[in-house]
Amino acid sequence: MSMVIILVCRDSVDEDAVLGGRMADEDQGQELDTKIYEVRPSAGKGFGVFATKLITRGTQIIVEEPLVSVAMPEMVAGKGFKMMDMLSDLEREFQALSPEQQADFLQLHDFRFASEDKQSHLLTIFRSNAFNTGDKHVGLFPTIARINHSCRPNSGNWWSEKQGHRVIYAALDIQEGEEVTVSYIPLLKKSSERQQRLGQYGFTCDCPACQSEPGESDKRRVKISRLLETLEQRVYHPSMKADTNEKSIDKALSLIEMIEEEGLADYLHRAFKLAALFNKIGGHFEDAEMWARKALEILQWAEQGSIEAREILDFMESLAPGNLKENSIL
Numbered sequence: 254m255s256m257v258i259i260l261v262c263r264d265s266v267d268e269d270a271v272l273g274g275r276m277a278d279e280d281q282g283q284e285l286d287t288k289i290y291e292v293r294p295s296a297g298k299g300f301g302v303f304a305t306k307l308i309t310r311g312t313q314i315i316v317e318e319p320l321v322s323v324a325m326p327e328m329v330a331g332k333g334f335k336m337m338d339m340l341s342d343l344e345r346e347f348q349a350l351s352p353e354q355q356a357d358f359l360q361l362h363d364f365r366f367a368s369e370d371k372q373s374h375l376l377t378i379f380r381s382n383a384f385n386t387g388d389k390h391v392g393l394f395p396t397i398a399r400i401n402h403s404c405r406p407n408s409g410n411w412w413s414e415k416q417g418h419r420v421i422y423a424a425l426d427i428q429e430g431e432e433v434t435v436s437y438i439p440l441l442k443k444s445s446e447r448q449q450r451l452g453q454y455g456f457t458c459d460c461p462a463c464q465s466e467p468g469e470s471d472k473r474r475v476k477i478s479r480l481l482e483t484l485e486q487r488v489y490h491p492s493m494k495a496d497t498n499e500k501s502i503d504k505a506l507s508l509i510e511m512i513e514e515e516g517l518a519d520y521l522h523r524a525f526k527l528a529a530l531f532n533k534i535g536g537h538f539e540d541a542e543m544w545a546r547k548a549l550e551i552l553q554w555a556e557q558g559s560i561e562a563r564e565i566l567d568f569m570e571s572l573a574p575g576n577l578k579e580n581s582i583l
């Protein structure tokens with residue numbers, strides 16, 4: 254497993270100082286030497302997070318607990334979330350923070366629509382920076398909030414329900430000086446739809462996917478979306494015909510290729526899993542194991558022992574010669 258760097262380290266430095274019975278300066282120096290990223294201005298985007306050295310694929314870059322977490326407000330069709338419902342929770346949580354934490358909160362990007370000049374800053378800062386934390390909550394992660402969006406991100410973004418923290422991990426090698434990027438939105442949409450969605454954060458995306466040959470990337474994303482959905486349904490109702498299943502394997506492989514070409518790191522493990530499942534259905538157990546291993550690798554970058562990772566491990570177990578008779582997919 255790759256090195257884990259947690260920048261929210263004030264607590265850990267203090268703890269070291271107490272446990273080691275010495276001043277924290279030495280540890281702090283070491284911490285700075287090994288820091289793999291820095292937060293600094295990013296042209297036209299406020300702040301950004303940048304690699305201070307080569308960050309290899311699979312490295313956890315930031316692991317952070319939410320500074321504030323509130324219940325997801327009700328969604329009204331066509332109008333979005335009822336943000337005002339969230340305000341009282343947010344005010345209460347904010348009051349419970351230390352002055353330093355409150356300052357961290359208030360320094361974050363605050364995008365406001367023209368109609369919102371009287372709106373609470375807590376609410377608009379929260380909306381501009383928060384991530385979902387599970388199905389029912391939304392959380393603010395002050396360091397992760399500094400990471401800018403790309404529709405072709407170099408990093409994966411994972412919420413661990415079990416650990417109660419969010420993990421940002423390198424999905425690709427990130428070169429020294431390169432900006433770390435994640436996605437704020439579902440990416441299997443056309444550029445125009447993505448831009449509309451990103452409008453709530455107050456910027457127009459100029460990432461490589463949004464600037465690429467008009468139509469090419471859009472077409473591929475729509476195709477990926479359809480194929481992913483079709484195969485994820487079909488895999489649990491496989492055909493009785495061997496050649497239909499062989500075709501599904503080919504489709505899963507072309508899905509992997511398209512996802513890699515489009516640079517959609519967060520979707521890759523799902524395509525690997527499909528390739529594994531269809532190969533098992535087709536009786537190609539070695540290939541099934543190879544693709545399962547690839548899916549597992551990505552899932553474990555994000556979190557060891559997650560439900561998704563355990564499912565893949567169970568699947569791999571099912572491929573062992575003695576277990577194959579069960580004839581179940583997972």
Ligand SMILES: [Zn+2]
Nearest residue numbers: 404458460463
């Ligand atoms: Zn973009």
